[in-house]
Amino acid sequence: xxxxxxTAQTTTKQTATGTIVLVGAPNVGKSLLFHRLTGTYVTVxxxxxxxxxxxxxxLSISTLTSSPSPLRGRGEQRGKEDGGEIxxxxxxxxxxxxxxxxxxxxxxxxxxxxxxxxxxxVADAKDLERSLALTLQLLELGPPVVLVLNMIDxxxxxxxxxxxxxxxxxxxxxxxxxxxxxxxxxxxxxxxxAQVLHNAEKPNPKRDFSLEEMISxxxxxxxxxxxxxxxxxxxRRSLAERLSQLAVHPLSGGLLLVLVxxxxxxxVGVFGAQIAVGFLENTVFGEYVNPWVAxxxxxxxxxxxxxxxxxxxxxxxxxxxxYAIAIILPIVTTFFLAFALIEDSGYLPRLxxxxxxxxxxxxxxxxxxxxxxxxxxxxxxATLVTRTLETRREKLIATFLLALAIxxxxxxxxxxxxxxxxxxxxxIWAGVIALNFLVIGYxxxxxxxxxxxxxYIEIPPLRWPALSNVLVKTYTRVQWYLKEILPFFxxxxxxxxxxxITGVFGILVNALAVxxxxxxxxxxxxxxxxxxxxxxxYGAAGLxxxxxxxxxxxxxxxxxxxTLTLFVPCVAxxxxxxxxxxxxxxxxxxxxxxxxxxxxxxxxxxxLTVLGVQL
Amino acid sequence: MKCALCGFxxxxxxxxxxxxxxxxxxxCDLLCCPNCGYQTPxxxxxxxxxxxxxxxxxxxxxxLAALPQGAETEIIAVRPRDxxxxxxxxxxxxxxxxxxRLLRRFPCYLIELGHAQIALDRELASxxxxxxxxxxxxxxxxxxx
Numbered sequence: 001x002x003x004x005x006x007t008a009q010t011t012t013k014q015t016a017t018g019t020i021v022l023v024g025a026p027n028v029g030k031s032l033l034f035h036r037l038t039g040t041y042v043t044v045x046x047x048x049x050x051x052x053x054x055x056x057x058x059l060s061i062s063t064l065t066s067s068p069s070p071l072r073g074r075g076e077q078r079g080k081e082d083g084g085e086i087x088x089x090x091x092x093x094x095x096x097x098x099x100x101x102x103x104x105x106x107x108x109x110x111x112x113x114x115x116x117x118x119x120x121x122v123a124d125a126k127d128l129e130r131s132l133a134l135t136l137q138l139l140e141l142g143p144p145v146v147l148v149l150n151m152i153d154x155x156x157x158x159x160x161x162x163x164x165x166x167x168x169x170x171x172x173x174x175x176x177x178x179x180x181x182x183x184x185x186x187x188x189x190x191x192x193x194a195q196v197l198h199n200a201e202k203p204n205p206k207r208d209f210s211l212e213e214m215i216s217x218x219x220x221x222x223x224x225x226x227x228x229x230x231x232x233x234x235x236r237r238s239l240a241e242r243l244s245q246l247a248v249h250p251l252s253g254g255l256l257l258v259l260v261x262x263x264x265x266x267x268v269g270v271f272g273a274q275i276a277v278g279f280l281e282n283t284v285f286g287e288y289v290n291p292w293v294a295x296x297x298x299x300x301x302x303x304x305x306x307x308x309x310x311x312x313x314x315x316x317x318x319x320x321x322x323y324a325i326a327i328i329l330p331i332v333t334t335f336f337l338a339f340a341l342i343e344d345s346g347y348l349p350r351l352x353x354x355x356x357x358x359x360x361x362x363x364x365x366x367x368x369x370x371x372x373x374x375x376x377x378x379x380x381x382a383t384l385v386t387r388t389l390e391t392r393r394e395k396l397i398a399t400f401l402l403a404l405a406i407x408x409x410x411x412x413x414x415x416x417x418x419x420x421x422x423x424x425x426x427x428i429w430a431g432v433i434a435l436n437f438l439v440i441g442y443x444x445x446x447x448x449x450x451x452x453x454x455x456y457i458e459i460p461p462l463r464w465p466a467l468s469n470v471l472v473k474t475y476t477r478v479q480w481y482l483k484e485i486l487p488f489f490x491x492x493x494x495x496x497x498x499x500x501i502t503g504v505f506g507i508l509v510n511a512l513a514v515x516x517x518x519x520x521x522x523x524x525x526x527x528x529x530x531x532x533x534x535x536x537x538y539g540a541a542g543l544x545x546x547x548x549x550x551x552x553x554x555x556x557x558x559x560x561x562x563t564l565t566l567f568v569p570c571v572a573x574x575x576x577x578x579x580x581x582x583x584x585x586x587x588x589x590x591x592x593x594x595x596x597x598x599x600x601x602x603x604x605x606x607x608l609t610v611l612g613v614q615l
Numbered sequence: 616m617k618c619a620l621c622g623f624x625x626x627x628x629x630x631x632x633x634x635x636x637x638x639x640x641x642x643c644d645l646l647c648c649p650n651c652g653y654q655t656p657x658x659x660x661x662x663x664x665x666x667x668x669x670x671x672x673x674x675x676x677x678x679l680a681a682l683p684q685g686a687e688t689e690i691i692a693v694r695p696r697d698x699x700x701x702x703x704x705x706x707x708x709x710x711x712x713x714x715x716r717l718l719r720r721f722p723c724y725l726i727e728l729g730h731a732q733i734a735l736d737r738e739l740a741s742x743x744x745x746x747x748x749x750x751x752x753x754x755x756x757x758x759x760x
Binding site: 095129158160211 | 695698700701702703704705706707708710711712713719721722723725728729730731732733734735736738739
């Protein structure tokens with residue numbers, strides 16, 4: 001048998017080495033099962049040449065001493081125990097082998113690799129009919145397949161009974177019932193995996209499927225499901241189901257959204273951005289790290305310019321590292337934690353559904369709600385997440401709106417503190433920003449060519465998040481985020497240092513002062529704006545000092561807050577925008593946003609002054 | 616239009632004829648059913664415009680998008696604008712022969728398929744052609760399912 005593409009050694013290989021691949025549709029509890037199987041030895045890395053995250057872990061099957069040959073994970077040091085270990089890969093969600101998104105394409109590529117020893121299909125026990133279609137496709141690929149019917153607890157609650165022995169006979173593969181959430185069936189699954197690893201590969205693998213074949217797979221799956229699934233009396237609507245209906249109703253869903261955003265703000269904006277940041281910045285860095293490093297550097301480095309570079313006002317350690325560790329880390333950690341909780345509860349698809357119509361007006365689809373909500377945590381991170389959107393047009397619009405109108409949590413914290421006590425001022429500021437988001441989004445959508453995006457999303461049942469999964473997710477994301485962001489902060493502090501030494505900063509501040517005065521602000525505000533580019537909330541913090549000195553009136557506070565929110569994103573976001581969308585796009589955006597922010601500030605100042613608003 | 620009282624179907628011109636003998640005159644915004652005389656307020660213009668606009672936006676008869684909330688139906692064909700969209704819908708399990716229930720129409724179309732729920736926008740919902748499921752079929756599917 002010769003295959004026209006793919007690798008040559010598909011049929012002859014040792015089944016004891018290689019990789020076990022976990023596949024399955026989104027929201028079937030795949031990653032939770034993955035963590036149950038691998039424990040804590042997990043690495044998350046990008047798939048070569050792409051930005052899709054792949055989690056790898058090691059599955060220990062040493063409990064089974066009866067294995068005929070020792071198994072060894074590739075490149076693993078810990079393979080000394082008897083029995084051994086094998087690599088396990090968790091893949092992005094996949095519904096069928098006809099891939100649609102980039103992520104699905106990657107999963108397909110992993111499945112077709114020559115070192116796949118075993119495919120584990122994780123399916124939703126509640127939804128066997130649709131899941132089996134993928135099982136049937138996987139069976140054609142070659143490597144042995146094990147079918148895992150997960151969430152058997154939820155299925156039982158719904159009165160679904162599955163005769164998995166009959167299913168095993170029909171499919172001629174092992175079928176294991178598990179509940180990853182409760183940890184049921186995991187031991188049995190380990191045993192089954194160890195046994196099946198020695199099975200031979202199916203000859204004549206098939207790799208490409210036509211749409212007609214897909215439809216016939218679905219037909220067969222439906223027939224199979226009818227034979228093995230029995231439904232008891234359909235139960236009453238559960239509490240979760242009723243809550244779910246509330247979440248997608250336009251009215252109650254809107255109220256729920258306000259509640260969620262408020263909770264998010266309290267946890268990230270107040271606890272993370274104020275309490276935790278305050279402790280790390282003032283106590284840890286201010287009292288311990290900075291003085292200690294300063295002493296060390298002064299005793300080692302004789303040159304003043306080098307000392308400035310490291311520990312000066314804008315030094316690599318005192319500014320760059322401190323920002324990354326003391327300010328970004330707590331905000332990002334609390335935000336990722338809250339986000340993982342929201343994500344695992346199944347709320348996000350409901351929000352996407354609720355907001356799709358509104359987002360269609362601004363050229364986005366409901367899916368864009370995920371990066372936009374993330375933007376309130378950190379715009380830089382949200383810009384990275386626009387990768388998950390489907391069309392180029394949608395990615396561009398989302399990136400632009402993030403840069404223009406979505407304030408990050410650090411900035412929000414300071415601005416709300418600045419306007420605190422003036423509820424009218426907060427209202428004007430929020431109204432102007434929201435209006436800008438919608439109007440500019442609408443105009444961008446009108447101007448940009450390209451197809452309207454289609455919106456479809458599966459609504460998983462609402463569930464209690466599993467704490468272990470939330471924590472592991474948060475940890476891997478924070479780690480990955482720091483790796484991407486830390487270099488930018490270090491580079492930024494070098495740039496500021498160069499600007500200071502060469503006097504470029506002074507020129508820029510003087511130039512900015514002219515514009516700043518034109519929109520009715522004192523000229524000292526120019527420094528705040530310049531620093532706003534290096535870190536969004538730093539600019540706002542500069543205004544805070546001015547306000548305390550009594551240099552800002554109520555109206556100019558609102559004007560400054562509006563301008564600074566719209567103003568060019570921070571350096572890290574700008575760099576990520578350039579990386580994701582290209583330099584040309586990033587510079588074009590900055591060239592628009594810069595004058596636009598000041599124009600808006602000027603307009604708001606003019607309107608408030610003419611109307612004689614006293615704040 | 617259709618009389619809400621007796622179910623008689625008539626046009627606006629037909630109803631106008633009965634206004635001639637009426638003392639209120641032609642300024643009145645009520646239409647009388649030619650069959651039973653029941654008075655119906657005339658549909659305001661913005662409402663009929665809105666209806667036409669909705670229809671233009673793709674709520675074609677015979678598709679999922681035109682069904683009332685709560686309707687149970689069987690998919691007979693899936694015809695989206697391109698192949699990509701067809702793959703999407705197929706992968707989600709929306710194929711001819713599959714039975715679904717329309718849970719919501721607003722703000723999005725929410726359909727129930729087995730124990731799964733899928734949200735679709737109007738464009739995708741208008742690409743799914745359906746036929747109504749009769750009552751007795753519903754009963755039989757409930758007993759063998």
